[in-house]
Amino acid sequence: MLIVRQNKMKRLLIFAKWFLMIWGGVALIAVLAIGGFFAYHFAYGNRNRIDSASPRDVRFVLNWCKLGENRIEKVVHSYVSSRSFTGDHPDAYAIKITHLDVKELAAGKDDSEDHWYQGDGLHKVLDEAIAFVGGFVNSGEVPWFPDEKDLRSSEFYIYPVTIHCYGLRTTAAEIIFVKPSEKMVYYFSGKT
Template identity: 45%
Template sequence: MVSKQKLLKVGKLLLLIWGAISLFGVIVIGGYTYYTLTWGNKTEINTATKSDVRFVLNCCGLGDDRIENVVNSYTSAQSFTGDYLDAYEIQISNVSIDELTKKGENEILSAKFYRMDNLPEVLNEAVTFVDGWHHEIPWFPKEYELRTKDFFVYPRRINCYGLTPNAAELIFINPAEKKVYYLGTKM
């Protein structure tokens, strides 16, 4: 037979464990709420500077010295799972079609610019993937506007789940307008 004191001891231990679990839950929920509502995670609209976006032109080998100004920018809050949306519209001083189609010493690894009306399948899927954000970034060209011979795309990064993109960083360039559009997203 179990004594009353032993039952009280076990009951106390169970209550202590339950209290620790509850405290941990309150800390996690409070931390999440604090993180999402305060300094660490805010959406920023039209606050990007030239130095914030220079990586866009540097990573595709064009160089940040061409940046004239950042026309539009959108940097979303990032979720705990890493989901985000970053987009920039950048006015540049010059870029030529020859420069975008030329291979040579300016080429970074195997990446290159592709004309938007002639894309490899995975890049085609990535362009479709990044098109669904117009409620957040209405200034960004729509897919049908991008899919012309006037635009070129540089695939900085495409992550796939199987054959379906779930994250992408694409750089679109319209040489005639001297505009660069960057979109990075993960879902």
């Protein structure tokens, strides 16, 4: 009886030993994976990328507003910021295009989804979103981006892609701005 108990105890200890070794290995791998993710996210992999965008990187901007990527002449400036843990960021692009007719910007007036607004005639929500953009532009991170006063002028046409609000306060926005006289397209994406 004593020998049977010792054998059972021995098998139980062997099982416990293997279980704890496997559990420890899994825990070690999990800790290394999580630690690696945070180390990459907060160090090497999370840096501002300035003036490094190619036409391929920004083609979504012209496709979103239905102008078409085939108009891209060059990316004049780009700023893709590092991301905070909650995703806060400002990103901006300045894109020179080959051609643009103001009539194209007025074509979608009846369609609320594909609607360009002139900078001097904004709805309340879009007006708040432009103020949100102005807050980032005034920070100095993108000195080449038009300031809020210019964006509100009749020279600019504005295409809101997304605007997120907390109550009535804009907390995130993706907006495309076009200045037909200079054949320039500006894109802004920001979140706080």
